[in-house]
Amino acid sequence: MHALLYRQPPTQMLGEQLEVLTEVLRDEVNLAIWQRRLPAQIADFAGLLLAQGHALGQTLVLDLATSESQPELTGLLAEYSDLPGQAVCLADIAWLVGAFACLFDARRIGLRLRALDRAMCPRFHVDHVPVRLITSYAGPGSQWLAEGAMLRQRLGDPNAEPQDPALINGSQAGHVLLAKGEKWSGNEGRGLIHRSPQPLGGERRLLLTLDWLA
Numbered sequence: 472m473h474a475l476l477y478r479q480p481p482t483q484m485l486g487e488q489l490e491v492l493t494e495v496l497r498d499e500v501n502l503a504i505w506q507r508r509l510p511a512q513i514a515d516f517a518g519l520l521l522a523q524g525h526a527l528g529q530t531l532v533l534d535l536a537t538s539e540s541q542p543e544l545t546g547l548l549a550e551y552s553d554l555p556g557q558a559v560c561l562a563d564i565a566w567l568v569g570a571f572a573c574l575f576d577a578r579r580i581g582l583r584l585r586a587l588d589r590a591m592c593p594r595f596h597v598d599h600v601p602v603r604l605i606t607s608y609a610g611p612g613s614q615w616l617a618e619g620a621m622l623r624q625r626l627g628d629p630n631a632e633p634q635d636p637a638l639i640n641g642s643q644a645g646h647v648l649l650a651k652g653e654k655w656s657g658n659e660g661r662g663l664i665h666r667s668p669q670p671l672g673g674e675r676r677l678l679l680t681l682d683w684l685a
Contacts, residue, residue, distance in 0.1 A: 529546075
């Protein structure tokens with residue numbers, strides 16, 4: 472008889488150095504978080520942008536012919552060019568796109584930038600993508616669960632979600648998350664379980680996500 476192969480449960484890696492993001496390439500890791508401190512210029516810009524009270528929902532599909540290509544972000548945040556820090560924020564987004572493309576050898580990336588005043592995905596769920604970069608420029612970061620905190624078979628069932636705050640992990644504004652989804656090769660049934668936080672009354676969130684399309 473062949474011995475059953477033991478597969479280590481998915482784990483998460485957190486660190487204050489950029490290099491922690493490469494940990495997501497390991498088979499057993501379904502989340503890597505770079506706990507970076509957001510530069511003050513960017514934090515101030517994000518706060519000013521949200522204070523305008525405007526709806527914001529911008530989407531781009533970026534085609535990068537080579538890993539050396541600079542992302543074309545024309546039109547992104549264009550209406551906020553008069554706010555101090557806009558150029559610095561755009562440079563940061565471009566850098567994140569470049570780092571994401573380099574790490575995964577991505578040639579097409581889907582970019583979404585949104586201002587949110589409520590949880591976009593309030594239930595714990597997994598993403599049906601290979602991998603997603605998530606970062607909040609303002610407001611609370613995403614919430615996620617370690618393996619075993621919730622039965623995967625009951626995702627979407629509000630009665631199955633953990634109520635103990637100790638089981639619910641959260642990130643902060645500025646943190647950069649790389650979350651594996653169900654379509655990462657070999658990660659089926661192991662995608663990161665996560666959800667959007669519910670902002671407090673009057674609080675808004677500026678959220679950037681990047682998806683590996685090809």
